Amino acid sequence: MIKNTKIGSVITYLDWVNSTNNYVANLVQEGKIVHGQVIMSDYQGEGRGQRGSNWYSEPGKNLLLSVFLEFDNLSVSEQAWLLKYTAVSILTVIQNHIKTAKIKWPNDIFVNDKKICGILIENQFLGSKIKNAIIGVGLNVNQENFGQLNATSLKNECNQDFNRIEILESLINSLNFNLDLLLTNKMELQHLYRSFLYRIGAKSTFYNLKMGEFLGTIIDVNLEGRLVVQVNGELMEFELKEIQLID
Ligand code: BTN
Numbered sequence: 001m002i003k004n005t006k007i008g009s010v011i012t013y014l015d016w017v018n019s020t021n022n023y024v025a026n027l028v029q030e031g032k033i034v035h036g037q038v039i040m041s042d043y044q045g046e047g048r049g050q051r052g053s054n055w056y057s058e059p060g061k062n063l064l065l066s067v068f069l070e071f072d073n074l075s076v077s078e079q080a081w082l083l084k085y086t087a088v089s090i091l092t093v094i095q096n097h098i099k100t101a102k103i104k105w106p107n108d109i110f111v112n113d114k115k116i117c118g119i120l121i122e123n124q125f126l127g128s129k130i131k132n133a134i135i136g137v138g139l140n141v142n143q144e145n146f147g148q149l150n151a152t153s154l155k156n157e158c159n160q161d162f163n164r165i166e167i168l169e170s171l172i173n174s175l176n177f178n179l180d181l182l183l184t185n186k187m188e189l190q191h192l193y194r195s196f197l198y199r200i201g202a203k204s205t206f207y208n209l210k211m212g213e214f215l216g217t218i219i220d221v222n223l224e225g226r227l228v229v230q231v232n233g234e235l236m237e238f239e240l241k242e243i244q245l246i247d
Contacts, residue, residue, distance in 0.1 A: 007036040007067060007179065008172035014041040019048050020066040021122055021136040028124070028132065033068050040065040040168065047138065049118055051241075055138050062153070063139040063164055067175065074130045079123065080225020080240075083107045084193045085182040086119050086135050089174040091196045093167065094139075098157050102198035105218070105227050106240055109139075110198050114152040116140050141167055190223060197221060205246040208238065213246065 017023045020039045027033035041064050047055035057064055074082075087107040094101040094109060094116060104110045109117035120136035140146075140153035141162050154162050181189045194200070200218050206229065207213050216229040216236075226237040 005034060005036045007069070007175045008038050008169075010034055010037040011168075012037065012039045014039065016043045016045065017041040018046040019044050019136075020064055021048060021120060021134050022046075024066045024068050024134045025122070028068065028134075035068065035070040037068045038065055038168075038172065039068075048120060048136070049138075050120060055118060055120075056149075057138060057140070058143045058145075061143040062141045063137065063167060063171070065137050065168070067135040067137070068132065069135065069179075070132045071130050076125055076128050076130060077224075079130065080106075081182055081186060081189065082121055082123070082130070082133055082135075083119070083225060084189050084221075085178055086121060086137070086175075088189060088192045088196065089178045090117055090119070090137060090139065090171065092174050092178075092192075093170045094154070095196075096170065097154055097162075101196075103193065103196045104198040104245065105221055106225065111152055111157055114150050116152050116154070116157070137171070139167070139171075186223075193221060199245065207244045207246050208242060218245075 020041050023039055024033060043059040044057065044064050047057060047064065049055040083106050087103045090109055091101055091103050098111050101109060101111045101116065107119045108115055117137065117139040122134045124131045140151060141164050142155045143153045144156060178189065197218065203215055203217050205213060206216050214231060216231040218227065219230050219235065220228040222228055222237065226239055227243060229236050229238065
């Protein structure tokens with residue numbers, strides 16, 4: 001069973017940090033962090049994204065945070081559920097303001113074909129178990145300009161400023177609520193994830209090393225977290241990082 005404390009019982013606010021995920025990793029090494037602790041920073045000098053990319057965010061405008069979770073009994077094969085848990089929790093918060101927000105597999109949040117939130121989950125394993133997870137979230141709240149990036153924010157979509165602490169609170173509530181689903185009712189999580197999936201049922205262009213660019217239709221994300229795509233009448237399953245949705 002998971003530890004008894006709630007997510008957000010301890011919140012640390014920083015003005016500046018290299019990366020909130022790195023900061024949490026250091027606290028873990030020093031044994032100075034508790035389950036559910038949230039570290040939030042106004043700015044990151046070296047914010048990290050997926051696949052070794054950088055995560056840029058204007059100071060004081062967005063939510064840049066990491067949540068530390070410890071598990072007693074989550075197996076390595078259940079990693080995909082952590083992605084689903086996080087994506088569903090964030091999506092529900094964004095959908096309170098933007099009904100058209102969707103989860104782009106595996107765990108980006110998109111609004112009208114633009115990215116509004118990125119997630120970077122880093123796990124530590126012990127044998128066949130996930131010992132703990134650092135869930136990093138970069139949610140664009142009040143930033144208006146993204147340069148060349150195909151990105152948007154709550155403000156750009158809703159034409160109003162948002163109180164970042166209110167968004168943080170609702171994210172923490174959502175993470176707490178869905179943690180129960182992760183531990184006791186994964187099928188409900190699966191149902192929610194599917195219902196929020198970007199481009200489901202629509203013809204899209206994909207890229208994969210073996211097949212190059214090809215057309216297909218997203219049918220599902222299965223229980224193991226693989227993307228199920230119909231290609232020329234045939235159902236194919238793709239692992240994380242094995243396929244890219246281009247358009
Ligand atoms: C992505 O590439 O989509 C993932 C972006 C994740 C960014 C967040 S911001 C808070 C946390 N700290 C980091 O260095 N990265 C994550």
